[in-house]
Amino acid sequence: MSYIKPKFRHPRLPTNNLGYTIADYDGAISTLCAGCGHDSISASIRNACFKSSLHPHRIAKISGIGCSSKMPTYFLSRSHGFNSVHGRMPSVATGASLANRDLTYVGVSGDGDTASIGMGQFIHLMRRNVNMTYIVANNGCYGLTKGQDSATADLGSISKYGDVNGFDGIDLASLAILQGASFVARSFSGDKEQLEPLIRAAMAHNGFAFIDVVSPCVTFNNHNGSTKSYAETRDHLDAMPVDFVPMRDEIRTQYAEGTSQSVTLHDGSVIHLRKAVSGLATNDRQSALNTIKSNEDKARILTGLLFLDPDTQNLSTSLELATRPLNELGKDELCPGSKVLKSINEGLR
Amino acid sequence: MKQIKGTNDFVVKFANVNGTGSASANHLFAKAIFRMGIPVSPRNIFPSNIQGLPTWYEVRVSSKGYLGRRGGVDLMVCVNPQSMEQDIASVEPGGYFVYDNTKPLAPHLKRDDIHFFGIPFTEMCMREYSVPRLQQLLKNVVYVGALAALLDIDFGVLKGLLNDQFKGKEKLISSNVHALEMGYQYATENFQCPLPIKLKKGGNVAPHILETPHILMNGNTAAALGAIYGGATVAAWYPITPSTSVIDSFATYAKRLRIDAGSGKKNYAVVQAEDELAAMGMVVGAGWNGARAFTATSGPGVSLMSEFLGLAYFAEVPVVLINVQRSGPSTGMPTRSQQSDVLAAAYASHGDTKQVLLFPATPQECFEMTVNAFDLSERLQTPIIMMSDLDLGMNDWMSPPLEWDDNYEMDRGKVLDAQGLDDAKKWGRYLDVDGDGICYRTLPGAHPTKGAYFTRGSSKNEMAVYSESGDDYVRNVDRLLRKFETAKDLVPQPKTHPPIEVKKPKTKLKLGALFFGTSASPSYEAVEMLAPEGYPIDTMRIRAFPFHNDLDQFIHDHDLVFVIEQNRDGQMRQLIMNECQIAPTKLTSILNYSGTPITARDIANQIRTSLNTKSAKIVPLHAETA
Numbered sequence: 001m002s003y004i005k006p007k008f009r010h011p012r013l014p015t016n017n018l019g020y021t022i023a024d025y026d027g028a029i030s031t032l033c034a035g036c037g038h039d040s041i042s043a044s045i046r047n048a049c050f051k052s053s054l055h056p057h058r059i060a061k062i063s064g065i066g067c068s069s070k071m072p073t074y075f076l077s078r079s080h081g082f083n084s085v086h087g088r089m090p091s092v093a094t095g096a097s098l099a100n101r102d103l104t105y106v107g108v109s110g111d112g113d114t115a116s117i118g119m120g121q122f123i124h125l126m127r128r129n130v131n132m133t134y135i136v137a138n139n140g141c142y143g144l145t146k147g148q149d150s151a152t153a154d155l156g157s158i159s160k161y162g163d164v165n166g167f168d169g170i171d172l173a174s175l176a177i178l179q180g181a182s183f184v185a186r187s188f189s190g191d192k193e194q195l196e197p198l199i200r201a202a203m204a205h206n207g208f209a210f211i212d213v214v215s216p217c218v219t220f221n222n223h224n225g226s227t228k229s230y231a232e233t234r235d236h237l238d239a240m241p242v243d244f245v246p247m248r249d250e251i252r253t254q255y256a257e258g259t260s261q262s263v264t265l266h267d268g269s270v271i272h273l274r275k276a277v278s279g280l281a282t283n284d285r286q287s288a289l290n291t292i293k294s295n296e297d298k299a300r301i302l303t304g305l306l307f308l309d310p311d312t313q314n315l316s317t318s319l320e321l322a323t324r325p326l327n328e329l330g331k332d333e334l335c336p337g338s339k340v341l342k343s344i345n346e347g348l349r
Numbered sequence: 350m351k352q353i354k355g356t357n358d359f360v361v362k363f364a365n366v367n368g369t370g371s372a373s374a375n376h377l378f379a380k381a382i383f384r385m386g387i388p389v390s391p392r393n394i395f396p397s398n399i400q401g402l403p404t405w406y407e408v409r410v411s412s413k414g415y416l417g418r419r420g421g422v423d424l425m426v427c428v429n430p431q432s433m434e435q436d437i438a439s440v441e442p443g444g445y446f447v448y449d450n451t452k453p454l455a456p457h458l459k460r461d462d463i464h465f466f467g468i469p470f471t472e473m474c475m476r477e478y479s480v481p482r483l484q485q486l487l488k489n490v491v492y493v494g495a496l497a498a499l500l501d502i503d504f505g506v507l508k509g510l511l512n513d514q515f516k517g518k519e520k521l522i523s524s525n526v527h528a529l530e531m532g533y534q535y536a537t538e539n540f541q542c543p544l545p546i547k548l549k550k551g552g553n554v555a556p557h558i559l560e561t562p563h564i565l566m567n568g569n570t571a572a573a574l575g576a577i578y579g580g581a582t583v584a585a586w587y588p589i590t591p592s593t594s595v596i597d598s599f600a601t602y603a604k605r606l607r608i609d610a611g612s613g614k615k616n617y618a619v620v621q622a623e624d625e626l627a628a629m630g631m632v633v634g635a636g637w638n639g640a641r642a643f644t645a646t647s648g649p650g651v652s653l654m655s656e657f658l659g660l661a662y663f664a665e666v667p668v669v670l671i672n673v674q675r676s677g678p679s680t681g682m683p684t685r686s687q688q689s690d691v692l693a694a695a696y697a698s699h700g701d702t703k704q705v706l707l708f709p710a711t712p713q714e715c716f717e718m719t720v721n722a723f724d725l726s727e728r729l730q731t732p733i734i735m736m737s738d739l740d741l742g743m744n745d746w747m748s749p750p751l752e753w754d755d756n757y758e759m760d761r762g763k764v765l766d767a768q769g770l771d772d773a774k775k776w777g778r779y780l781d782v783d784g785d786g787i788c789y790r791t792l793p794g795a796h797p798t799k800g801a802y803f804t805r806g807s808s809k810n811e812m813a814v815y816s817e818s819g820d821d822y823v824r825n826v827d828r829l830l831r832k833f834e835t836a837k838d839l840v841p842q843p844k845t846h847p848p849i850e851v852k853k854p855k856t857k858l859k860l861g862a863l864f865f866g867t868s869a870s871p872s873y874e875a876v877e878m879l880a881p882e883g884y885p886i887d888t889m890r891i892r893a894f895p896f897h898n899d900l901d902q903f904i905h906d907h908d909l910v911f912v913i914e915q916n917r918d919g920q921m922r923q924l925i926m927n928e929c930q931i932a933p934t935k936l937t938s939i940l941n942y943s944g945t946p947i948t949a950r951d952i953a954n955q956i957r958t959s960l961n962t963k964s965a966k967i968v969p970l971h972a973e974t975a
Binding site for chain 2: 028055056057058060062072073077078079080081082083084085088090091092093094095096097098099100102103120121123124128319320321322323324326327329330331333334335336337338340341342344345348349
């Protein structure tokens, strides 16, 4: 890891629609291992927020525990962040989103944090369709405790210590599709061309958006025999390039007919999938599941947008919450006063 | 044969089968006494079961207004053959036993020191009603009718209650009134009514009761109203007896009182979580983001929430937890009451943690303390745990009406908004600017360039920058202790009463008694029982942890102090010993942990025994407190 962050910024750094430069989306210097896939994800989140012209202070970053969950320190220093409890980020994010429905929530988790200790909360988060982006930095191992297999490690993958994993890995993307998540994608930390637009689309989505990002662990899971190493992932990647076009931008790019698919999000933004994947219709859960499985059978990792339901109801809508954030309400809206209490007393006599 | 006598002073107990509709008939009985203006305290003693197991309902009538359990049963109404043997055995000599004699009573069950009143409830209902469900349901109403004659309940009051209950359903009203009359008529025709124990409106009822128009409500409903009035907007929870009705009531009141007038949408959110871990996580997330959020749970839920309670303590997030205590883990005894989470709550979680606890003793306090809990949690930026229990939470208590001051302003504590951040010379999330251990927090989204910080557990410095430095850690946890000191003067103070004058004291020892929550009412009664016997005992009711310095002083001022509580290990006694540096010999435990609420007689007996044994006559210790 580096421990000095250069303070120099080019005086004419480009600005986005809100006048922010990319530096306004920076975080503290990373303390993760040099070459860690997670740092690329942090960079993609930063770039996505810059390109989508989001106010940094209107974003809240929430994480659980683990290498992945340290990430929110390394992007968006102007956003509030919460490094919460192992596996319990979903509940903290749910509560935060109930308190203020107007902020953009980014949850960052890992495969241990989500697929093991946090599995229960992860499932229920999807069931409630909390309006947030949930990114799993998936490296198939526990980094902070030095390389134990996680529940997403593939069957037969060999650990750094030479042990062969004897259990089927949990595929979080398939699980998310099955559990009713309204936006499900998979990507690779090394593919920022794809990851950035996916994050932008996820943040524009009006509901729960899940991105499973394969993010190799350079220290404990990047050797021969690991199925989540850089080399192995690159070799087996079947990437579906993605473009994200915000609502306000005119669509200029032309796509050859039959080779692409477009989906319009709730806010009018458009996602273009630049390559048709045989058998995949992103509005059909079953087709998404089948396509993931058939790729897996061919030892291919399919990345890109896998499923999207743009017209979904998020938790705030299904609970019929008032539009004004609950944390802004005061005594006048909340406290019924002494007259009402008198009549309640009457009813108890 | 002796007959127990007394106007407006007796204990009636009903022995029923769970799930047979007895609850509403028993409630009708208790509420009728309440409406007659006579102090009454009904208690459900119920199994963890929906149908079939024995269940009891104990109604205490007390002219002086004692609302705790007295102990003993003067009149038993038994409609459950399963428990008949123990029910007969539990009646005081000279007492009364009303039972269903459709089948004759087994001769071996007869006692010759109590009075038996056989009424053929089943036979009467089989004859009168053809529908089996009515035969079962109205049997309960028939015994209430019989009691109306035996105890002289105002029949008009009973009818009025039925009218209120079944408003607009004339058929139901008339069938219920008919059942009442059947029972009433049978009793007047076959027995000498009323019995020597009876009710009398006005009568000998204590003036302070007569002067105030009381209400009848349970602590859980009162706490729910406290959450409404205290401005709670997020309730996240997982069902668990006996706390469930806190959130149920909150949702019911919120539906009525918290709808946005313009849009018809909700100014509150209730989420039934997947477990208590998630429930507390949601409360922490909402509290961190500036909403008043709370949850309600019981023992096992507190265990599950402990991890988050630790995080909230160190991360300094406002959280309100209503803990309705019960008896331990799993199922069964958990439908019974205890005060056995004191230590688990006070030191909930990992690391050096101390949590702020509030101990309500009445529904009125459940209401007021819940409101207060939200203010305290934001003022102190820490979890506030209100320690109710099953007895207080789920039983109806006679209470003065709830009161509200419309000038109340929520105390949102030290929160810097955009303006505040611009005005602040130097801001750090964990900088103790005011010296009270409480720092200034900011909410997400408040300011474009200032006030953002990263919330973590314990590894941080004053500026909320990640740090594993031992010095930073020590400074931080020492400040948290300073904050806990600040809390001492903010939490509800203990209550004392003027000492009771005793003409010829039997002891030279200065005696004191400490208690809290539902142990309070029977403790006051026990103290009044012991005074005429020559044992003057000063009292202090603990209402919060951290303990106020007055508690140290009270213990210091007495030679022997009884700590009355409802758990096996004397947990409050331990907490006091631990926190106030008190010598163990000075504090004597008076305990009940049977699962049924402690009684005044039991407390008095234990104190008598304690004073008459050698150990109580030890030389008083004076030098042990600092």
